[in-house]
Amino acid sequence: MNTAPATSAHGYRRWSGQLSRRRWTWLAIFVAGVRLTNRATKVRGLVWMSFMFAVGSCALFYMLARLEILAGSDEASDMYGLINMFLHVDLSGVKQLADFREVLWRSVFLFMFKGELFWVFVVIMRAGPGLIADDLKARALPIYFARPVTPLTYMMGKWMVVAFFIGMVVLVPNLLALIFGTLTTGGLQTFGQTLALAGDLLITGGGVVVFGGAVVLALSSLSSDKRYVMVGWVAFCLLPVMAQAVLFKVLPDETTSGWLGSVSLYRDITVTADWVFGIRAAWESTPLPREVFDRALGRQSTLVYPAVVLLTFTIGSLLICYCRVVRFSRSAANA
Template structure:
């Protein structure tokens, strides 16, 4: 039929629901991002900590079964307290929590790099070429556009954070061959998944908001680096100065043989009969974006709780305080970081709402 003839032709193709309209944007964004060889290299290297996590959980399962192979791995665990090695099932949950804690501590660094590669051009590129009218001339809402762009970030962060955590958990179950391991560690899987989703939503919306502020993706990348490094460096410097002041005040008070204005500089309380869990109101870590993410992750994974229980194996209160100050923490309330991240999330949503407009507002 000529194109000038008027008529109706029935659509014989496959109909798709409106709820999956954002998926086309995600697929296209992932396809473009995967063209970067540097991104592929980063994703490959990011799986190395996952292999370490799988090895750790599998080795602990063999240690619980008193396998002959466990003797080989036990030689690499001499840094742990002998009581933990002697009763591996008794301290199963604590070891799993700490293993996942170290895994996410390393993977958070790779997640920030992945976002630096993928995120800056997601919206700024559309603004530069004026592609928004093309998007919204189709049956596409702003929420679909945002979900599609967020799905690109979520895909790669899921490959770095969530998928390796779930795979490592499955391997840990297979090597344990004990039904009680599911009862003891299922909450850890839930916490790890929730932490991965929390990082994905928080960092994903933040990089989208930064990408909507400029048409140049290089400026967006610089903003992300500034948020990452400048905040982290400022927090580290202020924390180091605060610790130095505590050291000076404590040793000066001890030299004068008077009661120090606070506990020992390594945290905790000076009296042996008082609790060994250090408390801190140090707000300086709140300046670092990654430190706030780590604090929420420590709460979801329960790493501080695990260190508290392992510290009870130390014979003296002083040793317990030093162990907690060296490996545990941060000890300030986790909801402080949650409030800071919630404020950034609200700011990101406001920026996206004001920066991206549909066709009826593009006048």
């Protein structure tokens, strides 16, 4: 395969080598997008700060490892209090904590994941709105679509940019924490116990990447002013949470177990994450008395409604974004 351009006497070298397949053009869009977004100090700062979640998880793993050794001693009493505060489980009467390592780690990751969701919201707010809106504002679409870039590869490239930043918040810190915890707690035995957690972390993190990326891309394709997109994103995330809080306050529990319980997207994601991590089943399968972990389980919800809501929004957003991008690509010359 010849990849070297043929040189001419006058300096212009017409390309005679092989070009990448056009389905890989998203990679160029992705790399350029990440570089451009990463130039913003605030985005870089937010991404770096998201590693506090990894630090938090590691601190909890460390505490749990210490408790495995110090269980029942006076030294452990302060740590029981801290664990109870963060994970809502009372381990003070539990011997042989190592037997419950997996379920405890699941609780740690779920606790961190819920915090990371807020961070994802903030990072998307900074990194996502300009993805397509800036191209619309710069009227850059004619030069994208004057190349072998299809609407799908363009969308893929843009989505990968936001996916990269979401992944840096919700995937990388958790996986790092898992590696740290495994290495510092029991080695190979722990690795076997917690291996499934890596898969669960990838699924939940991947879900957030797909959902958040799709929604912000759709919003970004709707306006050429990223400030409006930002406002749209904030409203999209916060208004349902506020509505849900009011509903939970005024309605009895039974009425909020169906559709009414799925108004808040934040709650939908956490309910789905609970299901992926199997936290309820994991605790209930332990021989521990219910009062040890009851607070950690929270309000019981069915998965169907949250899953349907999230899927609908994801597919709807992707469709909106795709239709918009196709429209842009077919009228780029008049943009």
